[in-house]
Amino acid sequence: MSLLSRDLSRIITLLYPCFIFCLFNNVVVTFSTTEFDFGTLTLSSLKLIGDAHMNNGSVRLTRDLTVPYSGSGKVFYSQPVRFREPGTHSPTSFSTFFSFSISNLNPSSIGAGLAFVISPDDDTLGSAGGSLGLLDDKGLAMGFVAVEFDTLMDVEFKDINGNHVGLDLNSMVSTQVGDLSAVNIDLKSGDLVNCWIEYDGLTRVFNISVSYSNLKPKDPILSFSLDLDQYVNDFMYVGFSGSTQGSTEIHNIDWWSFSSSFESNSGSVPTSSPPPPTTNLMNPTANSVKSPPPSLAPSGSDSIASTTQKSSKSSSCHNQLCKQGPGAVAGVVTASAFFLAIFAGVLIWFFSKKYKNVKKSESFASEVIRMPKEFSYRELKSATKCFNANRIIGHGAFGTVYKGILPENGDIVAVKRCSHNSQGKNEFLSELSIIGTLRHRNLVRLQGWCHEKGEILLVYDLMPNGSLDKALFEARIPLPWPYRRKILLGVASALAYLHQECENQVIHRDIKTSNIMLDEGFNARLGDFGLARQVEHDKSPDATVAAGTMGYLAPEYLLTGRATEKTDVFSYGAVVLEVASGRRPIEKDVNSGVGAKGGGVCSNLVEWVWSLHREGRLLTAADARLEGQFDEGEMRRVLLVGLACSQPDPLARPTMRNVVQMLVGETEVPIVPRTKPSMSFSTSHLLLSLQDSVSDCNGMITISTSSSENDFNGIDHLV
Incomplete structure (x- = not known):
């Protein structure tokens, strides 16, 4: 028996008793109850909006920044929850428990806060600041019921202080307010705060309790009557919203459970409890262990494991079915058989598709080395x-x-x-x-x-500081010189590894500032190996299709199509001059330098720096935006390294290992002639014509070449 057949047989065997049970007990499912908690939710059950994101399993509503920022974020349970009983407009009873913390890297900065939200939609994100992400840019309400925890005293919203809890009904002016200082709660302390919110649909009583302890206080901080029917639709979304106002405030939701039911109208209120006390006691300041972060199951399943749908029928339905006679039983059996046939067909289709995909994935995987992880x-x-x-x-x-x-x-x-x-x-x-x-x-x-x-x-x-070209040309503050030196040294170290320390030599073929990424410490990380090639050490590379970006391409590579470690060195030299000068390798309408005559003429950075070196004005190439904030000896050394790597003759260029030694001062930079040496290729004039003909100075090009140095088959411009 095949693996597929065995799986189908096993599943049908397991489901058959359930099917028979449903058949003879006539189970009818209603959607009167919703229950879930962080312990069993899948991430696909949460919808993150705006600045909201996951952080070590918990949800953060605002960004983790060390500089003041104004922003907002929301998280919702992705499924709508029924809040009114059909036909009667009787509101549901619900209970929710959540643990949260509000911390601030700069306690003197202004906060904002967070809120538990019941909203008619899960797509709209409100503005930052005191509106907690609940009002739009014009200050208009989008329809909501919210319990706010406010760290900002906003006169506009009639706040009593910057440490209160309040009930907001389609407005940021709270209809019910409680001073958290009265129960010794400080929202800005960074400690974990626990909150219980309960609403009884029969008595219309709304209770809010807050504590550092895992035990719910005997008396709520707020208790009041509320006709929820006036503020909710039949279905609503539940979740949290938070915002900052020019601050570094961080809003963290560490645990959340929710339960709703219409059964309270017959006497019982649903309960939503904290995690088990053996592992999930809340507040570290209360001699207990912090509650665990949400345990997010893999998203391979769409099911919400913790959402339960309760039956409104009893097992006596079996007797009622039997009383209706053999015709009814035959009808049910026929319908059930039809259902089972469809179900089996769906299973067959699903598993055949699954095994086909597995086979396809394994076939593809055989083409490459197994990676750290195969994602779905x-x-x-x-x-x-x-x-x-x-x-x-x-x-x-x-x-x-x-x-x-x-x-x-x-x-x-x-x-x-x-x-x-x-x-x-x-x-x-x-x-x-x-x-x-x-x-x-x-x-x-x-x-x-x-x-x-x-x-x-x-x-x-993900590199949080983006690419080097954006740090050089798009940042409001010029990249400081020490950062630039560290980045150039990091790239040189990476290339030395690729060229001389790997089992097989790796030629990157696309060294440029946009492929150099910066981590949180502005350390260089070389990326994008889409054009890279592996060759055995000391083996002559084959001629291929030359590819790369104008201004970074070595002249011999343009003419022969043969990529070597020396072509990478030339590209690195262009990067060095770009970083030191703050100019792109090819620019239009540069007021100084070779070929700068306006009208869209392209100026070559390497040529320009060579001309300054010839005139004895090499330091003039330093980025003017640095305003002289650099060591002149270091700057001169770096510029000379850039020119040494940009030598027209590939044999005159240093190795990347030598470049690392030059940058750290272990060895001197070789003498760089004042006048740029002429090219050794007889087709040098073709290169000049090629550079002059480029329509997009910063575009990528692909040049088809043969093994003959003098035979150009064509050129394509790729933007």
Whole structure:
């Protein structure tokens, strides 16, 4: 028997008793009860909006920043909850328990706060500041019932202080307010605070209790009557909202449980409890253990494990069915048999599809080295919000890069989605097979990969400070000189590893500032190996299709198509001059330098620095935005290293290991001639014509070449 047949047989055997039970007990499911908690929710059961994100299993509503910031975020349970009984408009009874903390890296900065929210929609994000993300930019309410925990005394909203709890009904002016100082709660302390909110649909009583302890206080801080029917629809969403107002306040939801039921109208109120006391006692200041973060199950299942739907019928329905005679029984049996046949068909289709995908994935995996982890397409689609355009953070060689939040653990990653063509797949295979074997502190770390549904995806660590080109040209504050030196040294170290320390030499072929990423400490991480090639050490490379970006390409590479470690060295030299001067390798309309005549003429950075060196004015190339805040000896050394790497003759260029030694001062920079040496190729004039003909000075080019140095087959411009 095949594996598929055995699985189907096993599943049908397990489900058959359940089917028979449902058949003869005539089970009818109603949606009167909803129960869930952080311990059993899947991440797909939570909807994160705005600045909200996962952090070590808990939910943070606002960003983790060390500088003042104004922003807002929300998290909702993804399924709507019934709040009114059909036909009667009787409101549900509900109970919720949650643990939260509010901390501030700069206690003197202004806060804002957070709120438990009942909302008619789960898509709208309100503005930052005192509105807690509940009002739009015009200060208009979007319809909500909220219990706020406010750390900002806002006169506009008639707040009593900056440490209170209040009930908000479609307005930030609270109808009920409690001073948390009266129960010795300080929202800004950073300690874990526990809250119980209960509403009885029969008595219309609303209770709010707050404590540091895991035990609910005997008396609530607020207790009042509320006709919830006036403020809710039949179905509403439940969750949390938080905001900051020019502050570094962090809002963390560590635990959440919720229960609702219409059964309270017959005498019982649903309860929503803290986690088990043996492991989940709340407040560390109360000699107890902090509650665990939400245990998020893998997103491979769409089921909400903790949502229960209770029956409104008893087992006596079996007797009623029998009393209706054999005709009714035959009808039910026929319908049930039909249902079982459909169910079996669906199972067969599902498992055949599943095994087909597994086989396809294994076939693909045989083409590459097994990576640290193989992600599912569903995980990465969820992580990037269906590859939302708002999540795009860059474009690499033959692919687009998205910011993603992994459902399994909340880690923030960069997901590279490769182009849907044969070339894109080839580049993907190349990148995966090469970088998967590399380990260096100055290389972007690959977390894993995915190949499903015709998609090929790579998952990397996300670099919080973006790419080097953005830090150089788009940041409001110029990148300081010490950071620039550290970055150049890091890239040199990475290239020395690739060229001379790997088992097989790796030629990157696309060294440029946009492929150099910066981590949280502004350390360089070289990435995007889509164009990289592996060769055996000391083996002459074959001529291929030359590819790269104008201004970074070595002249011999343009002419021969042969990529060597020396072509990488030339590209690195262009990066060095770019970082030191604050100018791109190819620029339009530069007022000083070779060929700067306006009208869109492209100026070559390497040529310009050579001309300054010839005139004895090398330091003039230093970035004017640094305002002289650098050591002149270091700057001169770095510029000379850049020129040494940019020598037209590849044999005159240093190795990357020598470059590292030069940058740290272990060896002197070789003498760089004042006048740029002429090219040794007889076709040098073709290179000049090529550079003058580039229509997009910063575009990527691909040049098809033969093994003959003098034979150009064509040129394509790729933006």
